[in-house]
Amino acid sequence: MTATFALPVPSASGSLEQYIQGVNSIPMLTAEEEHALATRFSEHQDLEAAKQLVLSHLRVVVSIARGYAGYGLPQADLIQEGNIGLMKAVKRFEPNRGVRLFSFAVHWIKAEIHEFILRNWRLVRVATTKPQRKLFFNLRSMKSGFSALTDKEAHRIASELGVKPEEVREMETRMSGQDIALMADEGDDEGFAPIDWLADSEHEPTRRLEKQAFDRLQSQGLIDALDALDPRSRRIVEARWLADDGGATLHELAAEFGVSAERIRQIEAKALQKMKAAIGTRDAALV
Template identity: 85%
Template sequence: MTATFALPVPSSSGSLEQYIQIVNSVPLLSAEEENELANRLHAQNDLEAAKKLVLSHLRVVVSIARGYAGYGLPQADLIQEGNIGLMKAVKRFEPNRGVRLFSFAVHWIKAEIHEFILRNWRLVRVATTKPQRKLFFNLRSMKKSFAALTDSEARVIADDLGVKPEEVREMETRMSGQDVALLADDNDDEGFAPIDWLADSDHEPTRQLEKKAFDHLQTAGLEQALSSLDARSRRIIEARWLADDSGATLHELAAEFGVSAERIRQIEAKALTKMKAALSERAAIEA
């Protein structure tokens, strides 16, 4: 159903304000119209009826999504996730139960928005169990002020939501924590940032020994590998790979030795293979 007709979304409408104007301009349905469209959808798989049901309730998604503005996520993303929940509700809606689609859809809309927030809020999975999720989405509204919770307030909230007081305090701490920049402000010459307190692993003894061994292999090992080559092969490798400038081309070396460029390439490939074997053997001996 969702892939058959297109719904307006904030990005395609130009702006969030324009999108809200569009969805608010869609007329509401009466109970009779709603039941008729729902019956057509289920009896005949009428996708046009499904579209009308969805479009007439997009304003409901906008209203619900506004209640989650305090989580620092784009409002347009919250609305689009809520729209997914609305479409799921339309698909499952049964008018013969005597409930309006508005009331039925609220659960599905909130469920999709909740899942989106839990997946993306500060990239941290702050709530993993059902009681923790309930605590996560109700703690803001249950706090009476912006101040830290007292012991008695934490106990009251814990009793209401079926969790432990320490879980309430932990969730409060995690939700009230501010994001901290890893790097210092460019305008603050004397300021320190978290990166200044990170350990420099490059100066660990084991890293120093590894670096020393690598440098030795790069110098003494390379010289030994070069010495295993004949004069022509060594000249080609040094001219192609160890020159200070961009290095000689195959055609330049071909002209120097009076052979074809393909022959120079073959000599180079054979020499590199021989050098790699010599370096590996030396590394194994010194390990």
């Protein structure tokens, strides 16, 4: 007969300290209790059993989350993400593998916390590849001090983690950088924010005049190139490329001129080549 284990539920309200006290008051399950609950959930999708498995391991999440306090992110957020990893672990746990849930869940808890840190530690992600992630979560603890890495230290860390020394130095640079606000805080009247130094060169007066002149030259060049074509070639190019209704098809123009669609395609290709040469000659003369 399978027993039901009544476990206290920590309050969702209140301070983080109260939450931690609550989860620490929940007793850990024995191997037999854990196996019975995991079997109930695995074989019968018993959600109450899954709930008790999660509750009994919340203290594990708190313990793991404390190890990531140095990244400057709220401890409550780290615990919340770790809890998501714990629930994923419970869902995938197989009780007959001979492994305790604690050992199995550690990977899932850390994976969720790692992903959260990488998403939120900087506005620009500092680690996207597997070697970068390995460096991100190990470099700080492997450094001998707060000063910049020496060549010897960089090579040692690279050797231990199986990465290149230049990757170690790049990650050190990324981690030592700080996000800078683009705009100044409200009420800050001193100095300039980075946005004050940015200019939109596209709307600078001389640039706009140059662009307008260039557009006029391009338009005139197109008109001159069209004027150089014979009437039939011009009609085909205008109908195919300059019409507002999406352009005529080869077969429509073939019916209009009483020739094959292939002949229209040949005339079109020759006309476009002639126009391209005419525009290129005009542009060269203007330089």
